[in-house]
Amino acid sequence: MVQARGGVELDEVLAELVARRWEFREQRYVSKDFVAQLKRLGLYRVATPERFGGERMSPAEFLRRIERISVVDGSTGWVASFGSLPIYLGSLPLEAQEVLYADGPDVVLAGALHPAQRATPTERGFLVNGRWKFASGCMAADIICVGIPGDDALGRPRGALIRPERLQIVQDWDVVGMQGTGSFDVVAKDVEVDREWTFVRGGEPVIDEPLFRYPAIAYAAQSLSVVSAGVARAALDFAEEVGSGRASTTGAPKLADRGYYRAGIAEAEARLRSARAYFYEAADEAWEAVVAGGQVGEEQNAHLRLSAAYLARTCSEVVHQVVSLSGVVAIYRDHPLPALLGDALVPQEHAFLSPAMYDAAGAVLMGQPATIPAFR
Template sequence: MEVTQAPSRTELVKRATDLVPLLRKHAGWSEENRRLHDEVVDAMAEAGFFKMRVPTRYGGYESDTRTQAEVTAELARGDGSVGWTMSVWTIPGWMVGMFPDEVQDEVHATPDVRVCGTLSPSAMATPKEGGLVVNGQWGFISGAQHSHWQEIIAMAPTPDGAGLWPVMALVPMSDLEIVDDWYTAGMRGSGSVTTVARDVFVPQERALPLPAVLQNQYASVLNADLPMYRTTLLGVAAASSVGTVVGLARAAREVFFERLPGRKITYTEYDSQREAPITHLRVAEAVMKIDQAEFHAHRVTGLVDDKGLSGESLTLEERARSRADVGAVCQLGKEAVDIFNMASGGSSIYNSVPIQRIARDVQVVNMHALMLPETNYELYGRVLCGLEPNSPYI
């Protein structure tokens, strides 16, 4: 495939900004239908976003995580579900690069290929000549209905047969069943349905032991020296997850101030909410929280990108801090959204007012197991106190 000049971070972010009106136009449809609108997915492909975390030999851009996060933030400013699904697609899409090069050739034979995925080992795999047979299911698979492949995790016998270990594998979506069960309080447009495998055969070359992957033992030869693959899976996952919350917080700020002129504070003598001191205090607090969230987002993406360029490994403390940075982004972003939401008045509960959807979306993101602030802070605190981490996902 011909290698083209990759667009700059500035250009990719501008493309995302240009899509914001389209995303807002279809946000209500996506929420009602519990999946992204086809026009939105097509526009994302045309903008080149599915190429960001793809090697240049496949026509990709090899964008760094800072670029991915800033693009995702702009998309989430238009619709949180779009930002979230984009971030999810970039993580398993990047994970394709861990597999043998011939497997990557197969996956990237599809233009603008989209790969959904999970890190939950909620299936079983049994050995069969030439590979594994997988049975089980995976929940919360964002973007499944618009994906071509899924990265799955299943428990399989260890090579010595003495126990089980998780394996990571790639499966075409045509081999899986989709259960339409995504009826949720928020992030409805992400279409994070359940997928099911029934006696699905996975060739051996499309399966890797997850413990090896978590220790940076990848099977690709051609990607070994690429900066974006000289880092850890969890580090990349952390850095790739922050954009959505930043974008939602920015969206809350934007839609609040759009409605502010002319708004009264009902049952008070304030004819203008803009004149009330409580408004001044609360909006300043919210905006400062967004600034703080952006700091943590920049720190975690910068760390992963710098390590990829230098080839240095993340220390245990840096890996734990990356999880804590994600937790801080989530906590601060949600607190900012909550302030703007509560200050938006009773009229903001109508579906036509975006702040109610933004508040529900940021709440759902905060409840994600790898992003929950308290869990991530505990992990970081354990490491700071000299204890072993109580999770392999670090």
Template sequence: MQLKKAEVMNMHSDPDTIDSGLAGLAEMRSSLEPHIQEMEELCHLPQAVVDKLRQIGIFRMLAPRRFGGQEMGFPSALELIRRISTVDASIAWVAAINSSGCLILPKLPLASLERIYGSGPDQIIAGSAQAQGVGKRVAGGWQITGRWPLASGCMAAEWILTCFKEDQALDPVVSAALLPANECRIEQTWRAMGLRGTGSHHICLDDVFVADDFVFSISAPPLALDGPLYRQPAHLIALMHGAVQLGVAQAAVMDVMDLLRQGSLTDKEGRRELAQFELGVCHAKLKATESAFEQQVKSDWANALEMGPVDPLRLAATVQLGVFIARATLDIVRRCFELAGSIAVYEHSPLQRRLRDIQVATQHGLISRANFIAGGKALMETIDLDLRNSGIFDAR
């Protein structure tokens, strides 16, 4: 279903969507505290937290309006994720991953989408983009076997997305398969230093049949439903990481400010000046990183609304910014942790949890420093002019 540009520009103008989400978040913040330790012990989100995310519309915010979703624009969705991350990174991570899974579902036939959203728009979609599965072609579909790591939010998911290659194919392509979560086996392997509440366990399929109507190529069009969210999902998924990390860094700075207000960091000679210096460094770095992030979000969303083709150079720039944000926010949180001294090492301190969470979050492959290589390659392949005169580094 093709959309005209004027229709697209009017689709994402409802201010009530993010306002209602933020109102629910304010309520969630006050009720979350009792669940943080429970998350750490369970190694996944308690059902009460999942229910709260569903209540404030997290799992429908990117779902198609045709099926009751909000189809919220990039900027609003990312702001909501960032706000959640100031409460807790694990909750924000699950909210980001499990809500953005629907971005690639319009590659499925319309009849499949109708079945997925038949029970409502609040579908929780977990899975893995790693092609760790093998598929055998059979009549009407595929028999898939595999074991996939890091399936964040899988314990609460209704649907599981896996990637696989055809067995014994000479030049196998990567395909994706979507199936009901109850057809997957979960191995509870997530015992990690941080982001403990994400439940990023292994998921397994043992020769499970998936019909052709629920198998698709991630990279190939056409789309059953058109729209800026669904044409360029890679941009939003990359930016989701930045939103989570910026929220953690902002919360860490606020934690230090709370300690300063309490007088906990200024009771020794010279400590006040050190605290002022470090807080100034962290605040400046945070504001600069937020500014770069907001500019990229605004630029990517404007480009998505134009409904043009995916620009590899733009995507490379978005991913590279994600790498930069990961390094910057990790440094901010580490500085805040060190500034707090021995106060921060106890389990009841939010700073130790934020440091563990940000260290795990920045290990994700999408924001690995190796992605600078892809960015440099895209520049060299796309730009054949002198970079100093091309304007490629100007705001777009």
């Protein structure tokens, strides 16, 4: 049993989530009071610099906790996964980080980085205007990062950190999967942001701690991908439980008495476990490198990106296979599988987990440059 600060245990939080997951899906976001429970589990301090009270946790351990949450509800797992995002802020000026964590290390960060929007230089920083999509978790965020054009020598984009009360949240999230993530649009109208509250995305970290030597984009990709593993686990658990005990409405043998069902579910089980093994193996190897004082090599980073993309795609296929084996009952709106199918669809569609990762990883493994920008 995982216990966090204040005696809050993960099992207790998951029991509450079972009772509230449909509430979150119907309102289209995870309520702030429940995000506070995730805070008390320590999930939003694992990527906070240790000098500001962060508690070191290996990526694999964090990912396993997100996976457990996602077995119960993928949307909540998706929102909890943003506990990894503060490593994006590695190049944020130190004085801004001191203010950001002044009230404690448990800071909920939401991001709406694309498309980069207009930022007019001012004497203090930038006057920001625009509308950004997919600000998952913004309804409970302490700070929101929006994307603005870059101005460094390499042309890398910048992130601007803005308090939620200075932005307009447009509740336009109407989707078939991950319905409770609250991935709403955010709008800025003449919001001035001091330059020290902006940072170069992918810039050199100002703090030297092991996690800030772990590839930030790869960690973000892993955090989203592992949600799909939880969703696939939920689908297989349901299939194995229901298949063993319910007869067909037509009078045919129960599912577990049918050879194609047994074989298909067994195959799906093997595929999920194999993809997970590769995923966690890559995470452990990369973490061992940084804890030993080194850097994550190009090939190691390629395996992080490849294993994350492969896990998301495999999990979507696993859930689809479970649905296709489950018969006509799975077409009903109130059946558990359609919701899991929708949730499993989403992670593989994220830009960090798209099929382009296969080409980019393959190029790196063959000694060539990655074929996409921001691969590392």
